[in-house]
Amino acid sequence: MSKFSLEQLEAIVAKRAEASPDESWTAKLVAAGQERAAKKLGEEAVETVIAAISQDRQNLTAESADLLYHLLVVLKIAGIPLQDVLDELQRRTGQSGLQEKASRPK
Numbered sequence: 611m612s613k614f615s616l617e618q619l620e621a622i623v624a625k626r627a628e629a630s631p632d633e634s635w636t637a638k639l640v641a642a643g644q645e646r647a648a649k650k651l652g653e654e655a656v657e658t659v660i661a662a663i664s665q666d667r668q669n670l671t672a673e674s675a676d677l678l679y680h681l682l683v684v685l686k687i688a689g690i691p692l693q694d695v696l697d698e699l700q701r702r703t704g705q706s707g708l709q710e711k712a713s714r715p716k
């Protein structure tokens with residue numbers, strides 16, 4: 611299977627947000643608004659926690675996918691690009707000095 615990225619999923623979410631809510635779950639969530647989308651994100655987070663505690667690898671993988679998708683929908687509604695989140699994560703690696711160590715030749 612070819613590599614799939616969160617950036618690609620973000621682009622799909624942006625495109626489907628413009629679709630009819632009758633034919634797209636993404637459009638339905640966006641139309642319902644941030645409160646509903648954030649609630650859905652919270653539900654998926656709880657389901658992910660339960661799968662993790664149950665040590666159910668298959669379910670944890672599936673729930674993690676739901677969680678990441680719903681996070682991207684919430685970010686879309688908030689108008690926050692995924693890149694802003696990645697930039698924040700990158701900034702943190704800089705703070706701990708790990709980024710420099712990771713890119714240093716062994």
Ligand SMILES: N=c1c2ncn([C@@H]3O[C@H](COP(=O)(O)OP(=O)(O)OP(=O)(O)O)[C@@H](O)[C@H]3O)c2ncn1[C@@H]1O[C@H](COP(=O)(O)O)[C@@H](O)[C@H]1O
Pocket residue numbers: 622623626633634635636637675676679
């Ligand atoms: N990754 C996802 C994805 N993960 C989960 N879901 C949907 O999230 C919904 C919520 O799951 P639940 O089981 O909790 O849903 P539910 O019980 O039907 O919902 P509630 O009654 O609890 O509100 C389901 O309808 C899932 O299909 C997703 N819907 C869409 N995507 C991606 O978004 C793309 C566009 O999808 P559409 O917007 O539907 O065209 C898809 O091709 C996928 O790439």
